[in-house]
Amino acid sequence: MSTLLDKRKFYIDGVWVDPAQARDLEVIDPSTEEAVAVISLGDQSDTDAAVAAAKRALPAWSRVPPAERLAHVEKILEVYKRRAKDMAWAISHEMGAPQDMSLNSQVASGSYHIQNFIDAFRDFQFIRPLGDHAPTTMVAWEPVGVVGLITPWNWPMNQVTLKVIPALLAGDTCVLKPSEIAPLSSMLFAEILDEAGLPKGVFNLVNGDGLGVGTQLSTHPDVAMISFTGSTRAGIAITKAAADSLKKVVLELGGKGANIVFADADDKAVRRGVQHCFNNTGQSCNAPTRMLVERSIYESAVETAVQVAEETRVGSAHQPGRHIGPVVSKAQWEKIQGLIQAGIDEGARLVAGGTGLPEGVNRGYFVRPTVFADVSNDMTIAQQEIFGPVLSMIPFDSEEEAIEIANDTPYGLTNYVQSSDGARRNRVARQLQSGMVEMNGESRGAGAAFGGVKMSGRAREGGIMGLEEFMDSKSISGWDRDA
Template sequence: MDDFAAANTSASIDGIRVDLRHWIGGERIASARTFADLSPIDEAEIAQVAAGTAAEVDAAVAAARAAFPAWSALPVGERSAILRRVADGIEARIEDLARVETRDNGSLIRSHRRGVMPRVALNLRAFADYAEKQLSHPDMSVRGHRERITYDPAGVVAVITPWNAPLMLATWRIGPALAAGNTVVVKPPEWAPLTASLLADIMHEAGVPAGVFNVVQGTGADAGAPLTAHPDINRLAFTGSVPTAAVIARAAAPNIVPLSFELGGKSPLLVFEDADLALAVDLAVEQFDNAGQVCLKAARMLVHSSIADEFTRRLVERTAGLRQGDPREENTDLSALIARRHFEQVSGFVERALADGARALIGGEPNRELGGLYYRPTVLVDAKPGSEILTEEVFGPVVTVETFQTEDDAVARANDTRFGLAATVVTSDPERAERVSHALHAGTVWVNCFFVRDLEAPFGGTGKSGIGREGGLWSFDFYCDVKNSVFSPNGWRNHG
């Protein structure tokens, strides 16, 4: 660690200037220490970022607490107008955001330009619009009484974000929290912190008042831990791993803070004998997106035995055609894993699976031509039932193929997991689609499609995949205290 006072306060990331300090109370705040931010593309250091501690967390929470009364008192239309300006600012800087996040976490530049960063803007715009529509209910009449339901903002919201899609998943929580009238403290991931700093600039330029949005960078131990245990936090949203969620839950428990957890998955893709095989293979290949570092990824292919050979042959053929390399190139399909520690974890999963009898039809090893953190897309077969590779989340470019004989067998295998984030079903039988989607234990089931969801629909998982639902009114249920006021026609004094 370096003395931050002697370090530059900003860095040029592929030509875009990024401030490396915290954003607290409408000001840039330095720390006494920094941490190294390494790019997964080449493992090179790209910045020394301010490393927050309990002191910066206290300052950010205090700033958010001080800003809360005025922000929450703004009419929802005024808050929404400001958030739409933030969305405009994001859209104006899509190229900058795409280039910085690609360098920072290794995701594909083309995905950022065409999908991820436009969705970041949509997260703000959609919840701004939805707040105006849903945060006021018409009064109801109950036995001659007037009954009113209101959504009161909860207070200060802590948002702890993951490295695989840091800005998109952050704004998925920030959007509804701010639209509802809360103030926010964000702790971005230490492995990909930089676009949160750009978002702070955009928030400021759009007129978000000081203290309403705050960013404290740093490690989980030094910045995340004091934030999750802070007594002045009113809501806490986290996306990440199950073990980390358990630590956060214990830290937040003494303060009785409501939690929203979006955690891991071991999602199945069920391919029935009547499936459109070309569509099934297309959906299977999609699971290598972001080098498999996607919580929703269908890592377990469950294929009817009658079509398994053909499905697997086509999947291997398509996987062989994926282009792995620098994510800043438009024609790259697959990039590197996020960090050396994660690379070793993914490698370890595959090595143990192969030692336990599984076979790699393709991949199964690092990409030695590229070196670094590049791991070849991998298709495994013959894994033993109940083995680690079939039950634990690998979070890398690794899928397994198993076969089944009957519909009941397919559902039983799909549900044989402690996770329940999502599932995908490929079938041409509408009645089967209804039966199977109903029987699957998952927060989201896609039939003959993948990754399609309206922002007003609920999102979340069952089992170890999380706590709660967000999206649409479910978000406002979480980020607000829902109040019911009943007014009697009796007892009024004559004010006429």
């Protein structure tokens, strides 16, 4: 196809270089099922070259004064904002986020995180006293070293900025392996870092798949840390691969969030919850995909959910508007269809959507916004992460039962609570087994750490904790406070 973008090169040691060996992979536009670009999948020699460049750059970069590293990141933010429309185009075409959502949510999440890291870093103390009881004992925060960063396709810039920016600020050098399904945004991000004047070798990018470059980074003796966002299955494989070299491994994995709606919740709670579940076509690890509703308002909640599903428009990512786009790939589409069918087969009440393409659509990986009622928590659709616009609704009778159902999952990323009773909200939030709890539709504050527990991994990304993830602490006694 003559209009294919040629994106075969890798960014290594400050320049774009050809792969050691041509291994072409087409990037498919999920709205059209047609290729938009061709990349190359790296092999061991490409990974080795990128790691070697990062290792060479580490001594100098780790000694760059924090204020200078901050200035580099401020320049990155400036260039990133200028390239926002280019970035939105890339994300729409590689993973299917609709035009407006791509610019206003996908791209904006990157600038939001960069700014939050800038704000957190300004007051960051690299050497701080342990406490008043030990005035000459200090805690020093120092770079981990060369870090391997492996990111997914669902929120490309959200995940890339949550890893690359704190790594740079910490004084680490890095090798990024973005998702091979959605690599165009990360390649543009490499252009942005290049234009911002980052010293060569500090940031490197090699495309590849998990079995190839992902494994090579996870096992590489010169990589001190792996930060991975993606599936729980892949996170387990990375942990095992990294074990022999005792790397620091930080994992941000899947989720199956419960949204507990009590009878005294505000009028918009159900509508808000369904829309949140369908946002990004359901392709968010923190999506509230299980809606637990107090029985006295359950049937009216089901009616509202059906109404929202029927109002939710599905359309091409190339179009402006408030619709949802396709899911990322044919494999993802087929997986979602299989899980919707499992919900039907296991006896859940299908009240909206279902299998197959939406009406009037004959190409593209589009999924019908789907709602199941009368789901029991042991059903496949309640236990497995679907990663599509599919909501499971479950009734409950008591606060204790709601907490028990919410916690009855291998995952523990984000849970949600809707109630006008502040004491109950606080009580329930403390009993939910998750890294995050959002209540009454209020977003967590800037710099609040993103991450989970259990099979969701235990990463803490964003803000002060996200900076500390990319550093090692050192305790020092006998410090001369006057020197």
